[in-house]
Amino acid sequence: VTPRSNRALIVDDDDDMRFLLRVVIEAANEGLTIAGEARSASEAVTQWRTHDPDVVVLDHRMPDRNGLEVAAEMLAERPDQSIILFSAFLDEETIARAEALGVRACLSKDRYDEIPAALWHYGPAA
Amino acid sequence: VALRTRSLRPRRLSPALALALIAVALSATAGVFAQRAADHHDLEVERTRDASQVARLEAVLAAALSTTREVALEAAHDGFSEAATRAIRDPNPLAFVLSRGSTSERVVAQGERDASLLAVADAPATSEAVRAAIADANVHVVAPVDLQGEPAVVFVAPGYPSGTPNDVATRRTANPAVVLGIIRVDDLRNPDGLPPLLPGTDVRIRTAEGAFGPDVTQPVLTSDVRVGGEVWRIAVGRSPSDRPIIGFVILLVGLGVAALGSFVIRRHELERRRVEQEVDVRSRQLHLIASTGTALQQSLDLAELLPAFAVNVTDEFDLTALSVVLSDDNGQMLEVFRHGRSSPDDASCTFDLRRGWRTVGRLDAHCAQPLDGVSRQSLQAVADLLAIAVTNSQLYEREQQAVTRLSELDALKNAFLSTVSHELRTATTAVQGFADLLSEHWDTTPDERRHDMAKRIRRQSGSLRHLVDDLLDYARLEAERLRVSPRQVNLSDIVESVTDSFSPLVSSHHLVVHAEPGLQAWADPIAVERILANLLSNAGKYAPAGSTVTVTAAEHDGAARLSVRDEGPGIPEAERRRVFVRFYRLDNPQTIRTHGAGIGLAILHDFAARSGATVTIDDAPGGGALVHVDFPTAPVAALIGEHA
Numbered sequence: 158v159t160p161r162s163n164r165a166l167i168v169d170d171d172d173d174m175r176f177l178l179r180v181v182i183e184a185a186n187e188g189l190t191i192a193g194e195a196r197s198a199s200e201a202v203t204q205w206r207t208h209d210p211d212v213v214v215l216d217h218r219m220p221d222r223n224g225l226e227v228a229a230e231m232l233a234e235r236p237d238q239s240i241i242l243f244s245a246f247l248d249e250e251t252i253a254r255a256e257a258l259g260v261r262a263c264l265s266k267d268r269y270d271e272i273p274a275a276l277w278h279y280g281p282a283a
Numbered sequence: 284v285a286l287r288t289r290s291l292r293p294r295r296l297s298p299a300l301a302l303a304l305i306a307v308a309l310s311a312t313a314g315v316f317a318q319r320a321a322d323h324h325d326l327e328v329e330r331t332r333d334a335s336q337v338a339r340l341e342a343v344l345a346a347a348l349s350t351t352r353e354v355a356l357e358a359a360h361d362g363f364s365e366a367a368t369r370a371i372r373d374p375n376p377l378a379f380v381l382s383r384g385s386t387s388e389r390v391v392a393q394g395e396r397d398a399s400l401l402a403v404a405d406a407p408a409t410s411e412a413v414r415a416a417i418a419d420a421n422v423h424v425v426a427p428v429d430l431q432g433e434p435a436v437v438f439v440a441p442g443y444p445s446g447t448p449n450d451v452a453t454r455r456t457a458n459p460a461v462v463l464g465i466i467r468v469d470d471l472r473n474p475d476g477l478p479p480l481l482p483g484t485d486v487r488i489r490t491a492e493g494a495f496g497p498d499v500t501q502p503v504l505t506s507d508v509r510v511g512g513e514v515w516r517i518a519v520g521r522s523p524s525d526r527p528i529i530g531f532v533i534l535l536v537g538l539g540v541a542a543l544g545s546f547v548i549r550r551h552e553l554e555r556r557r558v559e560q561e562v563d564v565r566s567r568q569l570h571l572i573a574s575t576g577t578a579l580q581q582s583l584d585l586a587e588l589l590p591a592f593a594v595n596v597t598d599e600f601d602l603t604a605l606s607v608v609l610s611d612d613n614g615q616m617l618e619v620f621r622h623g624r625s626s627p628d629d630a631s632c633t634f635d636l637r638r639g640w641r642t643v644g645r646l647d648a649h650c651a652q653p654l655d656g657v658s659r660q661s662l663q664a665v666a667d668l669l670a671i672a673v674t675n676s677q678l679y680e681r682e683q684q685a686v687t688r689l690s691e692l693d694a695l696k697n698a699f700l701s702t703v704s705h706e707l708r709t710a711t712t713a714v715q716g717f718a719d720l721l722s723e724h725w726d727t728t729p730d731e732r733r734h735d736m737a738k739r740i741r742r743q744s745g746s747l748r749h750l751v752d753d754l755l756d757y758a759r760l761e762a763e764r765l766r767v768s769p770r771q772v773n774l775s776d777i778v779e780s781v782t783d784s785f786s787p788l789v790s791s792h793h794l795v796v797h798a799e800p801g802l803q804a805w806a807d808p809i810a811v812e813r814i815l816a817n818l819l820s821n822a823g824k825y826a827p828a829g830s831t832v833t834v835t836a837a838e839h840d841g842a843a844r845l846s847v848r849d850e851g852p853g854i855p856e857a858e859r860r861r862v863f864v865r866f867y868r869l870d871n872p873q874t875i876r877t878h879g880a881g882i883g884l885a886i887l888h889d890f891a892a893r894s895g896a897t898v899t900i901d902d903a904p905g906g907g908a909l910v911h912v913d914f915p916t917a918p919v920a921a922l923i924g925e926h927a
Binding site for chain 1: 701704705706708709711712713715716717719720724732735736739742743
């Protein structure tokens, strides 16, 4: 059986959070790989175009633009792009706007350990 | 429009004029009736009186005739002297000329009039009468004759010594005595011893020879009287000038009363109109005041109120221009609205906009004619209403500003909560995540990675500690329980210690510390720690990784200066005062990227203020922020929140 490939783009302006996600994803299972990392919204869009990831794990609070704005741009270009909004502070308004945009899931940062499962769930086979 | 109905009222007949017309009509009518009544009354009275007048005249004439006849008979029998003496002695108004027909013997009974009496006797009419009297032996009358320019009556009587001859020829030859009794008409009309004629009554006598006496235009009584052989027509009445004028007098009095009444009523009418006009003006002004009060309550927006207000007031008070001048926050008077255009010749008047004890502005009114007292009072009332509206508007504006500030503060607080939540969750997630990984994959994790994770846990813990410290300080600040206890300290030692302790906050940066050895300051070590920790935290957040953060402690102008310099974007000059406001964060991408609650600099500022230190923000040479905190080197009196 050929393991399914699931390539994730990690977008977060906090260096420790990116590192934590990388370690957690790497430790989780074979098949889950890190396509790239980005520290800002503009960097995220560039990396996304370059690496064409299966899933984008997107922080919401970033210096240049917020995660929803980045998601809107990506989904406008590729409506079937799988995006998980991964934020430390998720209020109902943000979740509603994310769902309206077509973001697949919203995950609070304290549930970092659920990221591998979410990647599988919202990955290519989904 | 409803206020300007004065000109539309129907014009009424002036009461004064009406009364004058009525008075004139009444007095004219009364005059006519009075005149007629007077005339009627006089006529009745005069008829009676004039009848007696005529009777009296008849009697006088008869007496004169009789007396003349008697004197003639005496003269014939007793001689002229006897007769003359008796004639003069008798009380009668007659003068006598005694003569004998065929001789030249003549005696004049009243010597003082001799010449004139003789002239009368010699007059042709008299001579004619003498001949006639001798011929018919009767008394003849000649009238009028001229007696010294006055009309007179002459009675001619013959006297025969031995009886009256029967035939004319004998009579003529008998040589009788002839007596002329002469009487002036005035004496005839008003003989001595008799009551005079009524005033205004005249008598005119017409004889065969002519008429004498004043002209009587309105005879009351006309009577024919036989005098000797003649018939005289006697008219008694009033002369034209003596006509009663009671009617005219009443008319004149009536006119006078009418004029006086008219004058009084006219004055009263004018006064009434003046009062009515004043009441009208007052009423309109009161209406304006009432409507102004209502209008001014309809809005709290002066920009909406003032134009309508100024137009109304200018129109109603006939102003040429009206300015509204209001006091600004600094007490400066500024013209905020002006309506109309004034000329240099205009009168001007100023009304203070008073609200309680203070003046919130003024109204400058310009008008062609100076305002009267009533208008000034009304305008002051309007100004007082405007003052209330202005005050309410200003209060409303301040309230709106306060609401806006509170709203902004609320937004800042919400942002603060969001940020704090984000910060706390990020840090705790990182700490927990790395700790979980280490504990679960300790054996399979290479040493280098384990070491890396431990460093990250330490850094995130430092951030967490700093954030918790900030929140605790903030809570104390809110509760006014933040206390500092300054004392003499070695600032350099504290700086080095704190820098070492909080170096994880700038772990991605190159930290340089320059502390002047033994630098003394009057400060609370905890305050110094919180101040320096916040400055380091800010430098760590805003300055790019790898750049240099420099901490300096040195003496500066008598103060112990602690400075932190970074190579970040710096703080714009316009923002330097606001960054010390709680929850305030610079509105730029750099701020959003960084993780801060927006209370660090506020806490720093409060610690500095309570320590007697001053904080200044400057531009670092070559860019970046440079913050100085100058601590005093000796005790400072009355510090905020100082804890003894």
